Amino acid sequence: MMDLTRKLEILADAAKYDASCASSGAARKDSRGGKGVGSTGGMGICHSYTPDGRCVSLMKVLMTNACLYDCHYCINRRSSNVTRARFTPDEVVQLTLDFYKRNYIEGLFLSSGIIRSADHTMELVIEVARKLREVHQFRGYIHLKTIPEASQDLIALAGRYADRISINVELPSQQSLNTLAPEKNLARTESAMGHIRGKIEERHAEKRKPDAPKPPPFATGQSTQMLVGADASTDAVILGCADKLYTSHRLRRVYYSAFSPIPEPSSILPLKAPPLIREHRLYQADWLLRFYDFKVEEIASAADPNLDLALDPKLSWALRNRATFPVDVNRAPRELLLRIPGLGVRNVERILAARRYTRLRLADLVRLRVQMKKLLPFITTADHHPAKLGLDSDSLRARFLPPPEQLEINFDAPPTPATSDFLSVRSGEF
Amino acid sequence: MRTIVIEPEYEAWRAAARQLLAQGVAPEEVLWTDDAQEESLFVREEPAAAAAEQGASAIKVPAAFMDLARSVAAHTDARRWGMLYRVLWRLTRGAERHLLTMATDRDVRQLQDWSKAVGRDIHKMHAFVRFRLVGADAATGREQFVAWFEPEHRIVRLAAPFFEKRFAGMDWSILTPNECAHWDGTRLHFTAGVSRSSAPDEDALDDLWRTYYRNIFNPARVKISAMQSEMPKKYWKNLPEASLIAGLIAESTGRVRGMLETEERAAKPAPNNAYLKSLHAMNQSEAAAQNHESDPA
Ligand code: SF4
Numbered sequence: 001m002m003d004l005t006r007k008l009e010i011l012a013d014a015a016k017y018d019a020s021c022a023s024s025g026a027a028r029k030d031s032r033g034g035k036g037v038g039s040t041g042g043m044g045i046c047h048s049y050t051p052d053g054r055c056v057s058l059m060k061v062l063m064t065n066a067c068l069y070d071c072h073y074c075i076n077r078r079s080s081n082v083t084r085a086r087f088t089p090d091e092v093v094q095l096t097l098d099f100y101k102r103n104y105i106e107g108l109f110l111s112s113g114i115i116r117s118a119d120h121t122m123e124l125v126i127e128v129a130r131k132l133r134e135v136h137q138f139r140g141y142i143h144l145k146t147i148p149e150a151s152q153d154l155i156a157l158a159g160r161y162a163d164r165i166s167i168n169v170e171l172p173s174q175q176s177l178n179t180l181a182p183e184k185n186l187a188r189t190e191s192a193m194g195h196i197r198g199k200i201e202e203r204h205a206e207k208r209k210p211d212a213p214k215p216p217p218f219a220t221g222q223s224t225q226m227l228v229g230a231d232a233s234t235d236a237v238i239l240g241c242a243d244k245l246y247t248s249h250r251l252r253r254v255y256y257s258a259f260s261p262i263p264e265p266s267s268i269l270p271l272k273a274p275p276l277i278r279e280h281r282l283y284q285a286d287w288l289l290r291f292y293d294f295k296v297e298e299i300a301s302a303a304d305p306n307l308d309l310a311l312d313p314k315l316s317w318a319l320r321n322r323a324t325f326p327v328d329v330n331r332a333p334r335e336l337l338l339r340i341p342g343l344g345v346r347n348v349e350r351i352l353a354a355r356r357y358t359r360l361r362l363a364d365l366v367r368l369r370v371q372m373k374k375l376l377p378f379i380t381t382a383d384h385h386p387a388k389l390g391l392d393s394d395s396l397r398a399r400f401l402p403p404p405e406q407l408e409i410n411f412d413a414p415p416t417p418a419t420s421d422f423l424s425v426r427s428g429e430f
Numbered sequence: 431m432r433t434i435v436i437e438p439e440y441e442a443w444r445a446a447a448r449q450l451l452a453q454g455v456a457p458e459e460v461l462w463t464d465d466a467q468e469e470s471l472f473v474r475e476e477p478a479a480a481a482a483e484q485g486a487s488a489i490k491v492p493a494a495f496m497d498l499a500r501s502v503a504a505h506t507d508a509r510r511w512g513m514l515y516r517v518l519w520r521l522t523r524g525a526e527r528h529l530l531t532m533a534t535d536r537d538v539r540q541l542q543d544w545s546k547a548v549g550r551d552i553h554k555m556h557a558f559v560r561f562r563l564v565g566a567d568a569a570t571g572r573e574q575f576v577a578w579f580e581p582e583h584r585i586v587r588l589a590a591p592f593f594e595k596r597f598a599g600m601d602w603s604i605l606t607p608n609e610c611a612h613w614d615g616t617r618l619h620f621t622a623g624v625s626r627s628s629a630p631d632e633d634a635l636d637d638l639w640r641t642y643y644r645n646i647f648n649p650a651r652v653k654i655s656a657m658q659s660e661m662p663k664k665y666w667k668n669l670p671e672a673s674l675i676a677g678l679i680a681e682s683t684g685r686v687r688g689m690l691e692t693e694e695r696a697a698k699p700a701p702n703n704a705y706l707k708s709l710h711a712m713n714q715s716e717a718a719a720q721n722h723e724s725d726p727a
Contacts, residue, residue, distance in 0.1 A: 004638070005637075005638060005641050008638060008641050008642055008645070009641055009644075009645050010645075012641075012642050012645035012646050013645040013646075015646070016645070016646050016647070016648050017648070030595035030596065030598065031595065031596060031597065031598040031599050032594070032595055032598045033598070034598065034599060035599055036599045037596065037597050037598070037599045037600060038596065039592075039595045039596040043553070045553070045556055045557045046557055046660060047557050047558070048557075048558075048643065048661065048669065048671055049656070049657040049660050049661040050643065050646060050647040050648075050657065050678070051647060051652055051653070051654055051657050051675055051678050051679050051682070052647055052648045052649075052651045052652055052653055052657075053651075053653030053654070053655075053656025053657050053660075054648070054651075055660070056643065056646060059642065060646060068700075068701065068703055068705070068706050070697060070698070070700070072697075078698055078700075078701065079695055079696070079697045079698040080695060081695065095638070098635050098638075099635070099638075099639060099642070101561060101563075101573070101575065101597070101600060102560055102561045102562070102563075102575070102633060102635055102639070103559050103560055103561050103577070103597075104560070104635075104639050104642075116703070116705065117704075117705035118705065137599070140596075149709065174720075178717075182713070183706070183709055183710070183713070185712070185713055185716060187716060188712075188716075258651070260648060260650040260651055261650045261686055261689040261690060262689060263688070263689050263692060264692065264695055265689065265692055265694045265695065266694060266695055266697065267694040267695060267696050267697070268697060270694065271689060271690055274650055274651055276651060276653075350533040350534070353531040353532070353533070354531065354532050354533060354534045356528075356531075357528055357531075357532060358532070358534070360534065364534035365534075367533075367534050367535075367536065367539050368533060368534060
């Protein structure tokens with residue numbers, strides 16, 4: 001018999017390629033008045049950070065790393081010779097509670113390799129969540145990975161116990177899936193997402209009926225993950241897929257995960273350095289889509305389908321659209337302020353509030369801690385009018401190279417990697 | 431000029447500020463201190479008469495100011511009391527009721543910075559407290575946990591309600607040098623600060639937690655500065671997993687090289703499994719349907 005420590009080693013290692021560790025956006029609940037522990041709602045908490053810069057918020061493990069599928073980017077695929085292990089539901093339940101009570105984590109992210117069938121696997125995963133909720137009155141965060149081929153009833157049951165459910169699209173086109181994840185199917189994944197969206201909205205509508213009884217709980221959101229750099233998809237294709245998922249299935253988050261070296265590499269997918277900067281730019285672009293009212297075509301077009309790795313996508317857009325600038329921060333409407341490089345959503349709101357009472361000057365912006373160097377060529381204030389020449393000159397782009405160290409956009413995803421983080425595969429240099 | 435000596439707490443500041451405001455004392459005329467050492471240097475102001483209190487009860491400030499003041503009060507910067515009073519003055523006597531919406535204002539910006547630092551400290555306390563199991567209550571059977579934490583600001587009371595909500599089902603104490611919080615299932619209460627030696631050093635689960643931490647780390651994407659900006663070194667001494675960090679970083683290059691040098695595995699044939707067969711059949715018929723759809727003929 002394999003001991004618990006060994007199982008945890010294998011089944012945590014197997015789970016680390018899932019980028020999502022978010023624990024925010026759950027309905028408000030807590031342990032007062034109950035016998036157990038747990039609370040959710042409000043800002044997610046990162047209880048630790050590993051040296052890869054990633055947050056540890058949930059205990060992320062697989063039920064088992066045995067798998068019938070053969071996804072070539074995955075260490076758990078059936079063709080891999082990795083050591084296999086399998087938790088019992090009680091082991092996962094106990095680990096979750098023990099870790100939670102010590103405040104190591106704020107919940108569980110449970111996924112699994114697919115064994116016997118999609119339904120059988122889903123049942124194992126659900127059993128853990130059911131025990132946590134019903135036997136132990138656990139009110140912490142639960143994220144369950146679901147399998148699109150599992151029956152709708154089982155997916156609905158998973159949603160009852162979980163705060164978030166997710167299905168990974170993995171790759172943005174069926175063509176790529178056919179080569180790299182031959183068992184997976186984009187259409188089925190999307191139809192399952194559509195079904196989940198229906199459930200989430202149904203429950204939302206129930207909740208708003210004035211005197212109806214409180215409906216049973218259901219996950220408040222779904223998310224997904226796309227692998228970057230394993231196939232030849234361009235950023236335009238990736239962002240187009242993400243945008244579609246946001247609009248048609250109302251996903252909370254799309255995670256982008258740079259394909260990174262795994263033990264047990266597949267002959268179909270040779271290992272290479274993880275495209276960390278590209279991953280980072282995709283997150284920035286994703287932010288622009290969701291919070292800055294950008295359209296995919298503005299960021300990555302058919303003619304120019306890949307993001308500029310040297311500049312953030314907003315700055316890059318501004319440099320391609322110089323006629324829009326300079327923008328007068330004292331007069332411009334919100335949507336135009338959002339387009340100014342170096343200005344985040346919060347500061348846009350602050351500017352809108354402050355300019356009702358005062359005409360903004362550069363010193364005011366300095367106090368907002370905006371990145372002045374980035375901002376200056378693109379704005380006018382009461383005391384600043386950038387030289388037209390500055391905006392027109394070819395050297396403007398050069399001015400922003402090498403890549404600014406500071407991020408323009410804050411997000412809870414991986415931060416900008418320094419160039420030194422790149423692996424040089426050929427030379428074996430790290 | 432008058433000197434106001436208060437306890438370093440929001441309520442104490444509020445009581446004094448209400449009186450001063452009612453008496454029309456301008457911010458430039460007040461020196462604030464919460465330092466008992468300094469107290470002897472000054473003549474203590476006696477609390478003003480009840481009449482002043484009455485006038486004070488009519489003071490109206492935006493609710494956002496109360497929240498801001500409560501959080502700024504927990505900061506350790508000695509200038510906070512004076513700054514709070516100045517902003518209070520400007521909001522009321524200065525007739526700048528919109529002041530808090532002016533993030534470009536120097537005073538407001540300063541208060542917001544302090545408040546943000548306090549908020550971050552609270553957030554880090556919620557994240558980095560580590561409970562250690564010390565036993566169970568003989569009568570109720572409830573598990574008892576103790577944690578040690580060293581906050582930067584005076585945040586124990588602000589941070590404690592979170593732990594009450596999250597860990598209502600267990601008994602716990604969080605010990606800090608400044609103040610301690612305790613929960614026994616019915617009541618949250620506070621006692622004076624203690625020293626590090628009062629708290630247990632280890633928990634039987636720490637090893638298993640370190641096992642998890644070691645294995646969830648991906649050596650192919652080392653990014654030390656990102657880790658440290660969110661988990662500054664000052665917290666490491668009280669985090670059981672932090673002892674692994676140096677080793678994980680040191681090994682990472684070799685581990686990745688090992689992966690890159692591993693011989694690639696050929697794909698294995700699909701096992702004989704009914705579900706997998708049905709899945710493959712489904713994929714084939716879907717692909718056929720797609721081809722058919724896009725067939726121009
Ligand atoms: S289904 Fe694919 S990605 Fe998921 S565990 Fe199995 S092989 Fe890995």
